[in-house]
Amino acid sequence: MPGCVIHGAGDLRVEDVPSPVPGPGEALVAVRYGGVCGSDLHYWRHGGVGDFRLREPMLLGHEVVGTVVAYGSPDTAGPAGRPRPAAGASVAVHPATPCGVCPQCVDGRRNVCRDTRYLGSAARFPHVQGGFAARIVVPAEQLRALPAGLDPRRGALAEPLS
Ligand SMILES: [Zn+2]
Ligand SMILES: [Zn+2]
Structure with missing residues (x-):
């Protein structure tokens, strides 16, 4: 599946990356939109953000919305206090x-x-791979259902807004 991978300063590639498989407690999400953060731009332009330097290829992106594809197990719970999307x-x-x-x-x-652990961050090694890919796996408790009628493209602003 396609992913948007930063390899170093000025070296951003859309390339084939492995399709993730959700485990217990996790959700598989088909990504539809992603906001481009200042940190994504720093990884692209400078190969890092402050002390966080790229040491291996990394999927960028942490402001993403998408569609729930599946859960890793039938009993996977959703966000605390909310129904599972x-x-x-x-x-x-x-x-x-x-x-x-x-x-x-x-x-x-x-x-x-x-x-x-933050999506698309080189703060630790191995880096935490980000959300600019066709599909990602995240803990199901990190899903937030978008209100009916909200354009998902606008929903990509939920992270910077919050
Ligand atoms: Zn951001
Ligand atoms: Zn803690």
């Missing part, structure tokens, strides 16, 4: 995966996790 539903993807074990996570403040 049905297959075919339009969703925005919350790009951060908290670690679950740091003091902030244990305290219920996962939004300020000390060791979060």
Whole structure:
């Protein structure tokens, strides 16, 4: 499947990448739109963002919306306190995966996790692959159903807006 992969400064390629398979607790999402963040531009123009330097090819993108294709297991739960989006539903993807074990996570403040994994980020190695691909796998709890009638193209602004 096609993906938008940064290899280094000025070296951005649309190339074939492996199709991901969702495991338990995960969702497979067909990506429809992605917003281009300033960080994506920095990876492209400079090969990194501040201290985060590209050390291997990485799919860019963390502001993505798409359509739920499938879940990794029948009992996969959706976002806490919300119904699981049905297959075919339009969703925005919350790009951060908290670690679950740091003091902030244990305290219920996962939004300020000390060791979060962020889509399309070279902050850690191996890099966290991003969302500019035909299909991505993310934890199902990071799906946010888009309201009926909202153009998914606009929904791609959910991450920068929030
Ligand atoms: Zn961004
Ligand atoms: Zn944490």
